[in-house]
Amino acid sequence: MSVRIAVNEPHITETAKRLVQQTMESGFVSSAGPMVRQFESTFAAFLGVEHAVTINSGTSALHLALLALGIGPGDEVIVPDFTMIATVNAVLYCGATPVLVDVDPEIFTLDPGLIEARITPRTRALIVVHLYGHSADMQPIMAMARMRGLAVVEDAAEAHGARCRGRLCGSLGDIAAFSFYGNKLITTGEGGMVVTDDAALAARVRSLRDMAHDPEKRFRHVELGFSFRMSSLQAALGLGQLQHVDELLARKQRMAEHYRRRLAEHAGLRLPVTKDWAENMHWMFSVLVEPQAGMTRDAFCAALRSRGIDTRDFFLPCSTQPLLRGRLPANDTFPVSNDIAARGCYLPSGLALTEMQIDAVCDAVDEVLA
Numbered sequence: 001m002s003v004r005i006a007v008n009e010p011h012i013t014e015t016a017k018r019l020v021q022q023t024m025e026s027g028f029v030s031s032a033g034p035m036v037r038q039f040e041s042t043f044a045a046f047l048g049v050e051h052a053v054t055i056n057s058g059t060s061a062l063h064l065a066l067l068a069l070g071i072g073p074g075d076e077v078i079v080p081d082f083t084m085i086a087t088v089n090a091v092l093y094c095g096a097t098p099v100l101v102d103v104d105p106e107i108f109t110l111d112p113g114l115i116e117a118r119i120t121p122r123t124r125a126l127i128v129v130h131l132y133g134h135s136a137d138m139q140p141i142m143a144m145a146r147m148r149g150l151a152v153v154e155d156a157a158e159a160h161g162a163r164c165r166g167r168l169c170g171s172l173g174d175i176a177a178f179s180f181y182g183n184k185l186i187t188t189g190e191g192g193m194v195v196t197d198d199a200a201l202a203a204r205v206r207s208l209r210d211m212a213h214d215p216e217k218r219f220r221h222v223e224l225g226f227s228f229r230m231s232s233l234q235a236a237l238g239l240g241q242l243q244h245v246d247e248l249l250a251r252k253q254r255m256a257e258h259y260r261r262r263l264a265e266h267a268g269l270r271l272p273v274t275k276d277w278a279e280n281m282h283w284m285f286s287v288l289v290e291p292q293a294g295m296t297r298d299a300f301c302a303a304l305r306s307r308g309i310d311t312r313d314f315f316l317p318c319s320t321q322p323l324l325r326g327r328l329p330a331n332d333t334f335p336v337s338n339d340i341a342a343r344g345c346y347l348p349s350g351l352a353l354t355e356m357q358i359d360a361v362c363d364a365v366d367e368v369l370a
């Protein structure tokens with residue numbers, strides 16, 4: 001059977017369509033013109049941070065955030081074992097060494113209790129990843145990082161509007177990266193943003209994003225820059241959605257509540273956990289297939305697929321990636337990330353999903369787990 005309900009279908013607001021149209025007619029199609037700056041200042045205001053710099057992707061945003069911090073060869077950067085490969089790649093692009101740490105079994109983010117043991121004299125920074133819309137436990141992480149003199153980068157690609165102890169993800173560390181890929185809450189199709197309160201870091205990112213032109217003399221280059229700019233058309237798309245971000249976040253809450261109401265009775269599924277200090281924005285409704293289901297995650301997802309329901313498996317643990325073979329300490333184990341990677345998936349969660357479609361997904365889950 002073909003897919004009836006996709007795992008993600010974006011919802012492009014009318015405001016966004018209108019802004020893109022106007023921008024096209026304005027003649028400013030590259031990164032030049034007012035639209036990019038407007039998207040940046042509106043995003044900074046939304047987060048309550050001083051500086052926001054648009055980038056061509058979330059991965060490039062992470063890369064430039066690390067470069068701005070001065071991360072380079074010989075440095076170690078702590079990253080969670082359970083994340084999208086972009087987090088690790090950004091460290092590798094800088095010529096630095098990723099040091100993997102296992103994650104929390106309930107919220108899948110960096111386990112604060114395991115970080116200390118992995119800090120060495122070469123550790124310079126750590127990247128926390130707020131996964132599936134739930135913030136990492138920032139309080140102990142920031143306390144430790146401050147004590148040990150480590151920079152904290154937030155990978156907030158999946159956490160637009162999520163909060164930790166009342167504060168928005170992306171405003172909690174030293175610098176943060178967002179993605180606006182097609183499946184993220186706010187999307188520009190492809191795109192990203194670096195945010196920070198630090199003017200010097202923001203200036204470094206702005207320069208590196210656009211070929212590092214000498215401020216004194218355009219087309220003179222002292223250091224190696226990148227062509228990581230976002231276009232005005234993309235910025236218009238992002239700004240048009242950002243103007244309705246509260247509505248988009250409210251829609252995500254309603255979707256998650258609907259799933260929770262319908263699926264709470266299934267002992268075979270563990271629904272997303274929200275810590276009492278967090279506001280989960282439920283980017284994707286992620287579930288773990290429990291032993292009580294009497295089937296594997298793969299069997300569960302295949303059975304849903306045969307009913308026309310698309311799902312997405314969790315990431316593979318970074319420690320199992322062939323890319324990193326030979327680059328990791330041999331004696332490390334990552335029991336939590338291996339367990340959740342084998343049992344986790346997310347259900348259709350795009351902003352275009354209707355209540356009727358959520359009911360259809362839940363009907364299919366009822367059948368599969370019956």
Ligand SMILES: *Cc1c(COP(=O)(O)O)cnc(C)c1O
Pocket residue numbers: 057058059060083084086087129155157158179180181190191192
């Ligand atoms: C989407 C995502 C990224 C990368 O974003 P791109 O815009 O696709 O480069 C990085 N980290 C996480 C956790 C993501 O989900």
